[in-house]
Amino acid sequence: MTLQETAVAEQRSRAGRARAELALVRLLHELNDDEVPLVVLGGLVPELLAREDDLVPQHLGTTDVAVPLITHVQADADLGGVERALTRIDFRPDPDEDGWRWQGLIDEVPVKLEPRCDLPDHREREVIRPRGSKVLAAANLLAKCVAARWRAAAKDYFDFAYVLLHNRHGGPEGAAERLRSGELADALPALRSTFIEIRKRYVKSTDSGPTGYALQALGVDPNAGEARPRADAVDMVQRFFAALRL
Numbered sequence: 001m002t003l004q005e006t007a008v009a010e011q012r013s014r015a016g017r018a019r020a021e022l023a024l025v026r027l028l029h030e031l032n033d034d035e036v037p038l039v040v041l042g043g044l045v046p047e048l049l050a051r052e053d054d055l056v057p058q059h060l061g062t063t064d065v066a067v068p069l070i071t072h073v074q075a076d077a078d079l080g081g082v083e084r085a086l087t088r089i090d091f092r093p094d095p096d097e098d099g100w101r102w103q104g105l106i107d108e109v110p111v112k113l114e115p116r117c118d119l120p121d122h123r124e125r126e127v128i129r130p131r132g133s134k135v136l137a138a139a140n141l142l143a144k145c146v147a148a149r150w151r152a153a154a155k156d157y158f159d160f161a162y163v164l165l166h167n168r169h170g171g172p173e174g175a176a177e178r179l180r181s182g183e184l185a186d187a188l189p190a191l192r193s194t195f196i197e198i199r200k201r202y203v204k205s206t207d208s209g210p211t212g213y214a215l216q217a218l219g220v221d222p223n224a225g226e227a228r229p230r231a232d233a234v235d236m237v238q239r240f241f242a243a244l245r246l
Contacts, residue, residue: 019106026089034081080132098127099137118142157212161233172236176243202237205230
């Protein structure tokens, strides 16, 4: 299968992004007066993080919604309202994922919603069940670089490099400085092994990182070719880690 054929098979599209966005809107509507501070991750986010100019290339979007729970609310918060809201919009838990992946139909097309959390006192990828829920749970996995390391999907490699290039802080170096001087600075040392592993995947243009980036780039513009996206991915990721100085 060629890169272009694989990109089509992944089914990431603008229409998919619109369906995921609608699923999120319906969830928020059903929450009503339940004050749960949701934070959205994944393919809905890159365009919001990108610079606001005409030079930013289109992002393919997503087919799911990643919503961190637990991390951004008090530890004893009752999140049963989220589970009930998901049920009311006809989302059901995946029987194989222990409550951290839900699926429903939007315009007759399956859309996933994945609760996440980022708890340093729990194991990576551990499933956490909040108070008040019978089935709803959250997988302890938040950072896109962690997803790129463990899931290693083309969309993870693309999103990671895309945000490094097009973020509002000034490209790879600006993103690195924002992390080094921001509120997440103390969390960086614990991610050192993940950073090292991800950096190794973007050394040559034929590595898995640049290959995944090029695959998704072809989904945006099938006529763009592979050489430039591969080279861009290597360049931006290596510049980011050099500036991060870990």
